[in-house]
Structures are given as C-alpha cells and as structure tokens.
Amino acid sequence: MSQVILITGASSGIGQATATYLHQQGFTVYGTSRRKIDGMPFRMIQMDITDDAAIAKGVQEIIEQAGKIDVLVNNAGLGTAGALEETPLADIRNVFDTNVLGVVKLIQEVLPVMRQQKSGKIINISSIGGMMGLPYRATYCSSKFAIEGLTEALRMEVANFGIQVCSLLPGDVNTAINDHRLTVDKNDSVYQDSFERTHQIMNDDVVQGIPPEAVARKVFRLVKKKKIGGKYLVGKPLQKLTVFLKRRLPNSIFEWIIKVYYKV
Ligand SMILES: NC(=O)c1ccc[n+]([C@@H]2O[C@H](COP(=O)([O-])OP(=O)(O)OC[C@H]3O[C@@H](n4cnc5c(N)ncnc54)[C@H](OP(=O)(O)O)[C@@H]3O)[C@@H](O)[C@H]2O)c1
Numbered sequence: 001m002s003q004v005i006l007i008t009g010a011s012s013g014i015g016q017a018t019a020t021y022l023h024q025q026g027f028t029v030y031g032t033s034r035r036k037i038d039g040m041p042f043r044m045i046q047m048d049i050t051d052d053a054a055i056a057k058g059v060q061e062i063i064e065q066a067g068k069i070d071v072l073v074n075n076a077g078l079g080t081a082g083a084l085e086e087t088p089l090a091d092i093r094n095v096f097d098t099n100v101l102g103v104v105k106l107i108q109e110v111l112p113v114m115r116q117q118k119s120g121k122i123i124n125i126s127s128i129g130g131m132m133g134l135p136y137r138a139t140y141c142s143s144k145f146a147i148e149g150l151t152e153a154l155r156m157e158v159a160n161f162g163i164q165v166c167s168l169l170p171g172d173v174n175t176a177i178n179d180h181r182l183t184v185d186k187n188d189s190v191y192q193d194s195f196e197r198t199h200q201i202m203n204d205d206v207v208q209g210i211p212p213e214a215v216a217r218k219v220f221r222l223v224k225k226k227k228i229g230g231k232y233l234v235g236k237p238l239q240k241l242t243v244f245l246k247r248r249l250p251n252s253i254f255e256w257i258i259k260v261y262y263k264v
Pocket of ligand 1: 008009010011012013014015032033034035047048049050075076077078079098125126127128169170171172173174175176177180206209
C-alpha cells in the first residue's frame with residue numbers, strides 16, 4: 001500500500017494544496033477540517049483539533065481503514081492580528097488550543113502508531129513568525145515559537161524509534177488566512193493608526209505571497225527525503241533573508257528594520 005499521510009486543515013490554503021498534490025503523487029491522503037467538506041480528491045475527515053475526542057476518533061478511523069499512518073502534517077492553524085494589550089484572552093486561548101495543543105494532541109495520538117511501525121515522519125507547519133516576533137502578531141508568533149521548541153525537543157525523544165520530526169516555516173503564502181485571522185477590533189484604540197498601517201502591509205504581503213502549491217512541493221520533498229533535518233524555510237528570498245538577518249544582526253538594529261518595514 002502507498003504511504004498514508006494525515007494532513008490537518010485540508011479544507012483550504014496550504015493544507016488543501018498539499019493534500020491535493022500528495023494525492024496526485026499517489027499517496028493515500030486523509031485531510032481534516034472542522035467543516036464537513038465534500039468533493040475533495042482525497043479523503044476528508046471532520047475533526048476539530050481543539051476537540052481531543054474528535055482527534056482520537058479521527059486517528060482511530062484512519063487506522064481502521066488504512067492500518068497505518070506514515071506521515072502526519074500538522075498544518076491546521078489560526079492567525080491573529082492586533083495589539084496584545086487589547087486581544088481578548090478567549091482569542092489567545094483559541095489560538096493556543098488550535099496552533100499548539102491541537103498539534104500536541106495529534107502527535108500524542110499518532111506516536112503510538114508510529115512507534116509500533118518503527119517509522120514515521122511528523123512535519124509541523126510553523127511560520128517565519130516562529131523565528132521572530134512581529135508587531136501586532138504576538139499571539140500568533142508565540143504559538144509558532146512554541147511549535148519550534150516542541151519540534152526541537154520531540155526530535156530527540158523519538159529518534160530512537162525511527163520517527164523523524166521537523167518544522168516547515170513558510171513566509172507569506174497567498175491563502176485565505178487574512179479572512180480567517182482573529183482580528184482585534186477596538187474603538188478608540190491607542191494603537192489604531194499604527195495597527196492599521198501594519199495590518200494593511202500584513203494583508204498585502206499575504207496576497208503577494210508564494211502560491212500554496214510551492215509549500216505543497218516542499219512538503220512532498222520532505223516526505224520523500226530519507227533523512228530530514230530539523231527546520232526548513234519556504235518563501236520569497238527576501239523573507240528567507242530576514243531570518244538570516246535576525247540571527248546575525250544586533251536585536252536593536254533588527255527591530256528597527258522590522259518597525260520601519262511595517263510602519264509601526
Ligand atoms: N498563509 C500564510 O502566509 C502562512 C505563513 C506561514 C505559516 N502559515 C501556516 O500555515 C498553516 C495553514 O495556513 P493557511 O494559510 O493555509 O490558512 P487557511 O487558508 O486559513 O487554512 C487554515 C486551515 O486550518 C483549518 N483549521 C483552523 N482551525 C481549525 C481547528 N480548530 N480544527 C481543525 N482545522 C482547523 C481550517 O479548516 P476549517 O476552517 O474548515 O476547519 C483550514 O483548513 C497554518 O498553520 C498557518 O499558521 C501560513
């Protein structure tokens with residue numbers, strides 16, 4: 001049987017493009033989303049990743065049907081925009097439940113299967129925002145920083161079982177993420193002018209981002225690769241350069257560049 005791949009958040013954007021591409025390459029693909037979606041070329045399972053029972057049931061369903069899970073792509077995620085001071089705690093919990101705890105629960109359900117197989121790959125879709133704090137995205141960036149730490153630690157814990165883990169950090173990708181972001185909408189905000197300028201640039205960058213198919217091809221290469229490393233960037237050269245600069249420049253200079261770019 002072909003390799004079995006589970007991809008969360010396959011109803012739109014990067015997840016849909018990746019699930020479609022891997023299906024076209026001959027893999028057995030199971031996609032998930034909260035909404036019930038018909039008409040995808042790959043199999044869809046309804047699964048809210050903030051619901052532990054739904055995750056356990058979905059993984060069980062795949063094992064019953066396909067008997068194994070070779071690759072887990074943790075892709076489902078939620079963006080945010082707004083000043084941290086004004087972000088409702090309920091929104092922050094929602095983001096961490098989705099972007100962090102949902103990923104943890106999926107890994108916990110899939111690892112026993114992979115340990116028994118003595119093989120498996122886990123690809124966590126993080127973000128360049130997991131390498132640097134970006135203005136008005138404190139919640140989102142901190143959730144992706146969490147994914148970076150989790151990935152680095154987990155790699156060492158499961159390597160002896162033949163399981164490989166990595167994070168894939170996209171820059172801006174042209175998806176519907178702008179429409180799905182939890183955006184703070186507060187009248188008379190002290191951050192209003194600055195936030196509106198930054199928000200516009202943030203949205204424009206997504207529209208001008210790389211197509212989700214480019215991320216799909218990168219995931220495909222990672223699935224095919226015999227031995228994977230810990231972190232991979234995918235995005236426009238300028239955004240990859242930003243990661244390089246973040247590592248090399250003094251913090252004050254890097255922050256100045258980011259603030260000028262986003263017109264904070
Ligand atoms: N687009 C970018 O510029 C960009 C850049 C870097 C990283 N990323 C990351 O890439 C991943 C995909 O983003 P995208 O741009 O493709 O966004 P998108 O088009 O908004 O897709 C998000 C997907 O996640 C699913 N989802 C959200 N909450 C969920 C939940 N609680 N349970 C199950 N599924 C859930 C959505 O499905 P339903 O709504 O149907 O449930 C949808 O399929 C995210 O982790 C994001 O942080 C995106």
